């Protein structure tokens with residue numbers, strides 16, 4: 001019975017549905033035809049009708065929505081101006097900062113989280129307490145459109161995925177911000193962009209912005225990876241007097257003489273090459289110059305696998321005016337043309353040096369000379385090996401000035417010490433603590449040490465015996481620092497740290513510098529030592545002598561090891577040559593005799609005649625000299641056709657095809673897995 005219709009039907013509900021289904025599908029069953037008028041009164045009819053009504057209503061709503069969007073787009077196109085900012089371009093950074101400053105992010109629920117590389121808060125602060133989340137930057141992504149008012153105009157911002165031409169012309173995915181200002185006045189948009197740029201410049205003033213040429217990562221395309229570093233104070237770089245001032249004045253003159261360059265028809269760019277050993281301050285100089293002249297650095301690493309000529313061209317074209325174009329370790333990627341020529345004369349070191357990037361010399365020259373590198377840009381290159389650079393790279397116009405960096409002089413060592421310990425505090429406890437570079441802790445305080453200060457050994461520990469009124473920090477260089485302590489208390493509180501005076505600082509710095517020879521250590525090495533003794537200025541100066549001695553020993557050991565390795569290589573090469581010589585002289589091993597027919601036994605071999613060996617041969621690969629000796633003739637032959645093995649390196653006795661009785665027949669070394677038979 002169907003209880004909903006109120007009518008009585010012959011079939012129960014479930015068979016009735018089945019009958020309907022069968023009728024529709026035309027499957028023969030209990031009912032062949034569906035009785036429609038009867039079905040009108042069933043529950044299913046109501047569902048169908050309601051469904052059709054909803055569909056119709058949905059279609060109407062959708063049509064209205066589409067009409068509205070269409071209208072909105074028409075109005076937007078007609079009464080708005082828009083701009084696109086692509087991720088990787090510096091302007092993207094301006095606009096993100098502008099939006100952040102204008103609190104547009106408030107409705108945003110999507111953030112790009114990046115690790116913070118400087119104190120600059122670039123995105124938004126998601127926590128009230130900046131200490132809690134200080135390591136990450138939350139930059140709103142504006143995935144959904146956001147509307148805000150700026151100077152009385154409505155502005156819409158939306159971020160979306162865009163496609164740009166990537167490395168090798170391949171399209172690559174990246175992100176872009178699309179900004180629409182609802183006005184037909186184009187100047188409003190340009191004012192907004194200019195304000196964004198100005199705000200960005202003001203915000204980053206205390207920082208040097210470094211754009212590192214980067215490869216596409218996780219599906220996106222980052223042409224430039226942005227980092228910021230606080231300005232490096234120029235006085236923190238200790239170089240021979242006048243070096244930095246000259247450089248800065250030269251760069252200033254260059255920027256102020258743009259009209260002159262144009263009048264003279266010379267491209268407005270200037271190139272500097274900073275060369276010298278590692279850790280002598282080349283990169284630091286460039287950062288300091290960028291800070292002083294308020295320039296951005298666009299840095300390339302030519303040894304990166306993704307950097308090729310096309311990449312260089314594309315990247316330099318995006319570098320704005322008043323920037324530094326920096327190529328670090330320019331020698332790494334490019335063997336010079338002279339190196340290539342060297343290969344003819346067999347220079348092993350240079351010949352073996354592989355090319356490590358897709359950049360060619362001409363690609364690099366084009367980058368320096370090209371359109372993108374003109375217009376007020378400084379080109380800086382650094383290298384540890386100036387002799388490896390191609391002369392074409394260094395011609396004036398590409399490199400206008402070369403600045404040489406050397407290992408530290410005494411004056412530089414003094415300057416480094418003074419820079420690091422200026423206004424330092426002397427703390428007795430820290431001074432007595434062993435240095436981080438010293439493996440053994442210093443011995444217990446001894447009063448006798450105080451009388452015989454030494455400039456080469458570890459510093460004498462401090463005397464803080466209670467029978468003195470004041471502990472005297474040992475005068476290791478004529479410098480003594482007195483720290484007042486209380487006398488009455490048997491366990492006096494530790495004396496409070498005292499500032500080093502200027503006079504003491506100078507004396508300590510002199511003591512420190514006296515322990516090193518000129519041009520022996522790089523400033524970076526000296527800085528490393530001083531940093532490990534940051535809280536012990538007096539001990540740092542006193543212990544410098546022992547550190548220097550230790551460094552010299554280590555260097556000597558390294559040099560000995562290197563020489564030994566070189567000697568081993570030379571011996572191995574000589575052995576190889578000898579083996580080749582003998583192969584060449586006596587031909588390859590004789591061919592094996594043809595196989596015997598089945599059933600025929602081989603003739604018995606004559607017994608080998610063993611020559612007496614005065615000393616037993618060492619096992620394979622163990623005695624370097626013995627292995628070499630195996631190449632030389634072993635013993636006079638007792639039989640004209642048989643060679644006796646003189647060492648395990650010899651092949652088993654073989655019958656020589658044409659014995660030469662005038663010469664002793666040598667053993668042919670068995671070359672297995674290398675040159676000396678080791679496996």
Ligand SMILES: Nc1ncnc2c1ncn2[C@@H]1O[C@H](COP(=O)(O)OP(=O)(O)OP(=O)(O)O)[C@@H](O)[C@H]1O
Pocket residue numbers: 236237238239276277278279280281282283284285382383384405523524525527
């Ligand atoms: N002349 C210097 N004055 C002050 N600090 C220096 C000097 N030279 C090096 N340093 C310090 O040593 C460290 C390394 O310096 P930097 O990176 O500038 O050397 P570099 O010559 O560029 O080395 P590399 O050739 O290996 O790139 C820095 O922390 C820097 O502070």
